[in-house]
Amino acid sequence: MQLLNGKLFSEAEAQTLYDIMLNRRDVRGNRFLDQPIGEEALQQLLDAALHAPSVGFSQPWEFVLIREAAVKSKIKASYEEVNSKAAELFQDEKQERYKRLKLEGIAEAPLNIAVFYKPSAVPVLGQTEMTEMGLYSVVCAVQNMWLMARALNIGIGWVSILDPEQVKQILNAPPANQLVAYLCVGYTDGFYTSPELEMLQWEKRKAAEAAIFYDGYPGGSSIQ
Numbered sequence: 001m002q003l004l005n006g007k008l009f010s011e012a013e014a015q016t017l018y019d020i021m022l023n024r025r026d027v028r029g030n031r032f033l034d035q036p037i038g039e040e041a042l043q044q045l046l047d048a049a050l051h052a053p054s055v056g057f058s059q060p061w062e063f064v065l066i067r068e069a070a071v072k073s074k075i076k077a078s079y080e081e082v083n084s085k086a087a088e089l090f091q092d093e094k095q096e097r098y099k100r101l102k103l104e105g106i107a108e109a110p111l112n113i114a115v116f117y118k119p120s121a122v123p124v125l126g127q128t129e130m131t132e133m134g135l136y137s138v139v140c141a142v143q144n145m146w147l148m149a150r151a152l153n154i155g156i157g158w159v160s161i162l163d164p165e166q167v168k169q170i171l172n173a174p175p176a177n178q179l180v181a182y183l184c185v186g187y188t189d190g191f192y193t194s195p196e197l198e199m200l201q202w203e204k205r206k207a208a209e210a211a212i213f214y215d216g217y218p219g220g221s222s223i224q
């Protein structure tokens with residue numbers, strides 16, 4: 001057994017992580033710069049992803065790095081198709097506002113990363129009952145990468161307005177793989193201090209009391 005000699009962090013380091021978390025933003029195409037990401041930074045992003053927690057230590061993730069304009073333009077075409085259908089689901093003035101939103105940066109970001117879940121052919125410790133745990137592990141990898149990127153002042157935007165099967169076909173993904181995230185990655189001309197959808201009054205941040213409960217939801221009787 002190894003000794004319990006893992007690194008301990010200072011208060012200042014904890015504050016830095018907190019700052020990174022509070023200042024992480026979803027970055028869209030109107031903010032990306034045409035500036036490639038260096039090899040060292042890219043390796044840090046990928047390494048952060050590869051060190052995420054995963055159910056049963058299954059590490060069920062695969063990453064496809066996309067830099068070719070021709071590949072990006074096929075993905076962008078899929079986005080356009082799906083997004084015009086998505087707009088129809090919003091009514092009246094909200095639809096008009098939806099159509100004005102910039103919701104991706106596929107062409108503008110120098111790097112796109114498609115993140116896949118690769119299901120295991122054998123039972124995975126911890127995933128036998130709650131079968132979505134493998135997918136959630138891949139989301140942990142995405143979040144690690146997103147935070148690492150912010151620490152390096154690199155922006156990431158998550159695009160989910162896509163047909164996952166079309167994306168799989170464009171990228172020649174194995175049939176069993178599931179698309180979890182499509183990320184646009186690049187340096188930016190700046191980061192907003194609060195979510196763009198909050199600034200545009202599309203959504204408000206939830207109050208902590210609306211999301212956090214103690215010893216069960218209100219109205220229950222946990223003590224008999």
Ligand SMILES: Cc1cc2nc3c(=O)[nH]c(=O)nc-3n(C[C@H](O)[C@H](O)[C@H](O)COP(=O)(O)O)c2cc1C
Nearest residue numbers: 024025026102103104158159160161194195196197
């Ligand atoms: C699972 C997931 C999917 C998302 N999909 C999109 C998307 O398709 N387009 C987009 O503009 N933003 C997308 N976002 C970004 C959210 O809109 C953003 O996280 C939210 O508005 C809060 O803003 P912030 O990330 O800057 O704090 C997605 C975020 C998550 C976690």
